Amino acid sequence: MDQIFHEIKINTKGQGLYDFTNQTISWLHKQKITNGILNINILHTSASLVIQENADPDVLYDLKNFFDKLVPMKNELYKHTTEGKDDMPAHIKSALTNNQITLSLKDKKLMLGTWQGLYLFEHRLEKNTRILSHHLIGD
Amino acid sequence: MDQIFHEIKINTKGQGLYDFTNQTISWLHKQKITNGILNINILHTSASLVIQENADPDVLYDLKNFFDKLVPMKNELYKHTTEGKDDMPAHIKSALTNNQITLSLKDKKLMLGTWQGLYLFEHRLEKNTRILSHHLIGD
């Protein structure tokens, strides 16, 4: 059984969901592992990971909008305000979604449903470079 | 180290939590792997997975009820409404819970707490057939 490590960098331009499904799949295609587990971690706490519908962009808009209403950017609600009005809400949104996703690779194919895509969920307003570690274990 | 893939299909009859713990465990018992990792993925984005208390059915009722209040089925709140008033709330509830769960198998026993059960959380109102992929890696 082999192990391969990889990093994907995503440059975000403010809040929203960024699809990285193709980046992950095209990397997987180059590896010599046929069956295995893929562990993806985001190495930040103000952005997160979700698996979501990849068909209608309105779903992504509604998702971002729901989380913005649920976790308002109002400094008076939080003690941690020194990094900007969007930072503490970003940590909370991260806790409500995922820091990591574990997926299965079968016959060289990443096991996702037809309508599932992999998304980085950026919660900060400014530009950021986000690192997603990829770790594949299998044979 | 070996790898085994399996699928469990669950026919849901509207919103609610469906216990699949026994289906997973009885499948595990038939495998020749003693120690390993079990990765379970739901291949849909309008239903999700949770580990929850398996003792009092009121817990399941309260969970469903909480999520319904938190994410109301009101078309005026969302842009994505073409698939029904329950579809966008289903995607949001899915993002708030889990698409996948990774568990450990030790001495042929799935490591769950005494009061923990595995549940499919159906968020749609209509009947559905949901597929849960199971991937066991170990020896």
Place this chain on the structure above:
Amino acid sequence: MDQIFHEIKINTKGQGLYDFTNQTISWLHKQKITNGILNINILHTSASLVIQENADPDVLYDLKNFFDKLVPMKNELYKHTTEGKDDMPAHIKSALTNNQITLSLKDKKLMLGTWQGLYLFEHRLEKNTRILSHHLIGD
């Protein structure tokens, strides 16, 4: 490829976030596995796991406070009230965060971002002993 199982016990003293990053890392340092996957599960449904910022303690305060407001301890909101006003909210908070976290070990180093720490999120008011299973698979 080898597999090692371990348990960490944490004595909690009421609601809040308990950092166990160092306990996990010091255990990892004693193992003979260089690269692998670490699967951590909490064997309870009224406490959970989160990866969060480890720099400013105010972040932990705001997190706890947000979840308390989102899921109020008011018996009239729930059917499941026999185990105390904090029990059903604890199950809901658990569903909103994580029961398990899967991490990668590379060159003997647990892959976490600079500002990421591992936290047990206790949702009950009373003292508890919480068990976190650790399962390392790698070589």
